[in-house]
Amino acid sequence: MKDYSIFDVVGPNMIGPSSSHTAGACKIGKIAYKLARGDIKSVTFMLHGSFAKTYRGHGTDKALVGGILGFDADDERIKHSFIIAEEKGIKAEFHEVDLGEVHPNTVKIIITKNDQSKTEITGSSIGGGNIKIIEIDGVQLEFTGEYPTLLVPHKDMPGAIAKTTAILSQHKINIAFMRVYRHDKGNNAFMIIETDNPIYTEVINDIKAVENVINVYLVTII
Amino acid sequence: MNFTKGSELINICKEKNLKISEVMLAREVNLSNSTEEEILNKISISLEIMKSSIEKGLTEDVRSISGLTGGDAKKIKARREKEKPVCGFLMSKAISYSMAVLEVNAAMGKIVAAPTAGSSGILPAALFVLAEEYSLTDNQLIDGILTASGIGMIISRNATVAGAEGGCQAETGSAAAMAAAAIVELMGGSPQAALHAASISMKNVLGLVCDPIAGLVEAPCEKRNAIGVSNALISAEMALAGVESIIPFDEVVDAMLKVGRSLPFQLRESALGGLAATPTGIRISKEILGK
Missing domain, CATH: 3.30.1330.90 (D-3-phosphoglycerate dehydrogenase; domain 3)
Incomplete structure (x- = not known):
């Protein structure tokens, strides 16, 4: 609790x-x-x-x-x-x-x-x-905005998730919660990544450069 | 230094010879990875909002969107300044302060939910009447907020502070319990006495339903905040005099949850029962929501 x-x-x-x-x-x-x-x-x-x-x-x-x-x-x-x-x-x-x-x-x-x-x-x-x-x-998902939250629309292809989390690791950002959603196989998908550490523009730009990542949004409300 | 029950809190206070406010501050440092100073600064922002919401309700022309509330806090202040208050100056002030906050809330002003928006007048009113009467400093009031949060935390953890779940007893009852404990500590009472005051406050309104007219956080919420701060002051007076609650705090909290669960849906913030379902309540609701 x-x-x-x-x-x-x-x-x-x-x-x-x-x-x-x-x-x-x-x-x-x-x-x-x-x-x-x-x-x-x-x-x-x-x-x-x-x-x-x-x-x-x-x-x-x-x-x-x-x-x-x-x-x-x-x-x-x-x-x-x-x-x-x-x-x-x-x-x-x-x-x-x-x-x-x-x-x-x-x-x-x-x-x-x-x-x-x-x-x-x-x-x-x-x-x-x-x-x-x-x-x-149109994609059903769930997050609260209570943590620094990254919303990453991407193509449902191998490596997109691994490369994204590797960048977070390089920047010493700890992932508190992470979920992946997709419309249908091989097409539009979403990563929702909630972290314990603040996320700076540099991190967002690095993730944007990842192959098959379409965009990166920081949607924190705190 | 974590705890979930009132009995555990009392044991920590006894073992380490600490006040409830001191235990809460140490616990928050642990929980949040913030320093004491950062936490105290954050609370002082809340205290400032509480203070300005009281002032705003007592001095400005405050009216809600629905038109149901506004201007009553000022009436009480005006009477007190011209005539003899029936229940003394302190109580008259407390009543008007709590109503001022609720009026500001209904008029889309800034408040601190304590523990909810619908019960947000009780703790500020208790703190600031005491501050004026006994020349307390802001730092002492911050301690009062810490103590109150300890009581609110135990209730949130073991029962509920939501009207939709537990009725008004869970909202204004919890706020009164929190305020009563704060008053006891500020007046030099022991942690045990603070818990007795919290218990007495909660017991005084056990079973109180949540039946807001038109589903809005206005009526009868505003007047129940006035009763809530009076409840807190009365309960604190008893506890400071050594009057004890026969039922221990943790059991009172359990009882409140059980009573809340046995309240029908109509009496838990659905605006389908109680005052909301009276002919006048229904008429007002149609007028407002039909706007």
Whole structure:
């Protein structure tokens, strides 16, 4: 069982009113922001379950947009995120949907960038401001963003994983958790690598150079 | 120096002649690989947020998105300044401070969940009324947060602090237990007395349901935070006088979990029972969510 830190008990520091409906929503938005790497033209939020029913009263909508703007869960600008997004020319819309057998506080975020490319990410707010991401671009996966997390889309070919982990080893980065997912054999796959040590740009660039690695994203929320 | 139960915490305090706050700080150093100074600095940020959330709720025009809460903390302050408070200045302040934090929370202001957002007014109110009454320093209040976190950690580990799992007893009951223990230590009471205070606070609200109107963290949450800080102060007063909880803390925590599990789903934050399901609760919910 997890050892609770004092900051798990007295914390998080957050913008109200609800750790799951506001703080958690902001964190999911922030991971989408990190994945999109800026240049966002418009965002569609598909709200499921309790998120769909109570999002206005809880400010879930403002928190999600705040996340998309790169705000942390304790950033007081969240309250004015709609205005800030408008100033930046980012359009946001909200739909109440049924995403099926997922946690009641789940949102699917569809980002359209200025070059018309799209990124889709689905996350659940699982209580106390904690979240998990459950799908990215159609690939089902799972990570929390609590650790420095690398998301590495790659071709499902021999060596891609070994070469990536070798680079982490060279940089003395310890892997806490690692999982691999794929759409179908030989095609698009994902590595999710959660580490104990911070990850610097140099490491990301080294991994990007690996054969069959398509891209590298650092999607930490801490 | 790790522990999971109240009894283990008391043994560590006795063996090493430490306060609960000192045990918690040493434990955190171990757990996080941070220095004492780093941890204390981080807590002082939380303390600062607590302080400003109280001030904001008492001085600024705070109103929630739904319009259900806002302005009540100021009313209590205004009455206290003009007329004689029914339950004394300290209690009047405590009530208004806790409500101020909940109003700021509902208005999308910055707060520290302690242990949850819905119960975030209780610990700050207890700490800052005591600080004003007895001229306590910020460092002492930081110790108070450490002590409170010890109680909250034991409850989180062995039961729950989530309203959806355990009802309001798990949220405002836990917050009151945490605050009560902090008050006892700040007033010079022993670790045993702190645990008695925590036990008494929890016992006082055993069975309290979570039935928020429209599912929002506003009503009755705000007023239950006022009751929560009063509960903490009353329980601490008893424990400091040597009044003991007949049932030990760990057993009270177990009882709280069992009571929580036996609460029907309707009374655990689903907004389907209790006050949320009254004709007025339903009408308000339709008005807000239909907006």
